[in-house]
Structure formats: C-alpha cells, structure tokens
Amino acid sequence: MTSEQLPSGRIYVAGHRGMVGAAVVRHLQRLGIADHDLITRDRSELDLIRQSDVESFFEAERPDVVVFAAAKVGGIHANHTYPAEFIYDNLMMAANAIHAAYRFGTARFLFLGSTCIYPRMAPQPMPEDCLLTGPLESTNEAYALAKISGLKLCEHYRTQYGVKFHSAMPTNLYGPGDNYHPENSHVMPAMIRRFHEAVRDNRDEVVIWGTGTPRREFLHVDDLAQGLIHLVNLDQPPNLVNVGTGTDISIRELAELIAQITGFSGEITQDTSKPDGTPVKRTNIDLIKSTGWQPRIDLETGVGRTYDDFLRASQTGTLRAV
C-alpha cells in the first residue's frame, strides 16, 4: 500500500479541528474516505483526559486505525507558564487513548509528538536514536516528557502485546489552520502576519528578531498528513520516525521569501538585542525516506498557498489567533 491509498477499516482522527488533525482529515477525504469510516470527536464531545469517557468511546466505536493528533500545544510562553497542565494533559491523553485502543482491538495507532523530545544539544541533523541521550530543553521539558512517555507507551505495548502502535515526530509545521496570534504564534505565521500588515499599512520597514542567521526546517502540514497515512499503511512501521524535509533555511532568507510573497518591498532590519536560539535545528529524515516517503511541497509553493489561506481566513473572519 502507498500513501495514496486509504488504510483499511474505520479511522479515528483525534484532534481533527487542530492544524494537523484537519490536514489528515483533508487528505483522507481526498483519498475518498466514506463518511462512516471516518470517526471524529471534538473536545466538547470527548475530553481525552477523562479515562472512563475514552474507554466508553473506544468500546462503542472500535476504530481500526487511530491517528492521534490531539494534544495541548503552545509556544515557549505557554509552556513556561503552564508546565503542570502541559505534562498532565498530554500524559493523560496519551495513556488513556493508547490503553483503550489496545483494550478494544485497534490494529494501528499512530502517535504524534514533536522534535522537542530530542536533547537540547542533539547532533544536527537530529537522528531518532539521539532520544534520551542528554538533557532536554528546559523551556518545554514538561511537554517533551509527556510526548516521550506517549511514544514509549506505543513502543512497549507493541513489544509486549504485538500491536502495531508507533510514533511520528514532525518538525516545525506550517500551512492552513495555523495560529496567527500576535505573540503566541510560531515564526512562520508570525512573519506572514507582520509582513502582510506592513503592506496593508504602507510601512517601509519590518524588524525581525535576532541576527537572522539561525537555520530552521519547515514542513507543509499537507505533506505531513500524506506522510502519516504512508506510515499507517506500512506493514512494519518504525517505532519512532522523524517527518521533516531534512533541509533548512535561515530566518533572514525566510523573511525575504515571505516579503516577496506578501508583496513587501521595504527594508527588512534585524533587532540583534533579541535572542537567536539554537544556531541550527533540523531533522535527519533518512529513516522515513528509506520507507519510500519524501516531502513534495517546496517552501516557496507552500508559503504561497499558506498566504492565500491566511487571506481567505482573514476575509471570512476565521483566522485562528489564540
């Protein structure tokens, strides 16, 4: 089977209203999934923190496949301010869903984490086997520990019970459904918003934080969705696999690309009093490539599509900014 085929059986996409979950649902719909084979519940219908509700749901629905894109997610500020919620919510969601899936016969469970599970000083590009080889970045330790527990639950249930439970660690994502909050958003949506507003307000300067030299990796969320279905279709999926592009771009180059796409022709200056963060951060994608997957959407095309989506959402009042 390939990433262009529907996995067999009924599929539960957890977190379907989020950026990743929505992209997975779009991909499944593109592949022609029947309504009765797609299971979704928003948080008001099923709070994944509540164990007995999660068990009742799995007992009643008995999904064959789970793509687990539900999580409490946030930027540095939120992670730093609410570490108790980040560890508790994410641990409970993972433990409840993985155990209930095992109990009620789910054949495939794909758990999602992020590359913040790797040590702060991980080798670059980061390979999967650097997991647990050094201390974590302190700002998101709570989140990372919950995600490491989730992936280890999948690994140990697979070893002990023979179920195909496995995990994927996406790099930085961008695309439709991203969060454009002025302070809480990630670098890509924050820049799209700032350049767009500079054009709208006829400003001739946009200031970016730091020296502009740090290099980062960005994957379009539609590529991720396709990669996740590819993983779910593999007969022997890796326990843990990075999903990224394996390539990076400097923050300055990214700003120039976004300026070009948004039509900003003024000056891009750098506020070097602001911190840069790690000089380079990108994933090693040799493992997923060896299974026959690679990303398809180049950055220029992806950012162009994302800006179109930003404009559409701004016009319809549906832009996410939480």
Ligand SMILES: NC(=O)c1ccc[n+]([C@@H]2O[C@H](COP(=O)([O-])OP(=O)(O)OC[C@H]3O[C@@H](n4cnc5c(N)ncnc54)[C@H](OP(=O)(O)O)[C@@H]3O)[C@@H](O)[C@H]2O)c1
């Ligand atoms: N975005 C990125 O750049 C990125 C990068 C790497 C990895 N990832 C990973 O991808 C996964 C999904 O991230 P995302 O960006 O799609 O996040 P998101 O847009 O914030 O979506 C998260 C989803 O989880 C749901 N959820 C949260 N708490 C819940 C609960 N207690 N019960 C039921 N549902 C709950 C949310 O529901 P509500 O809408 O009702 O709140 C939302 O639909 C996460 O594991 C994240 O680590 C994301």
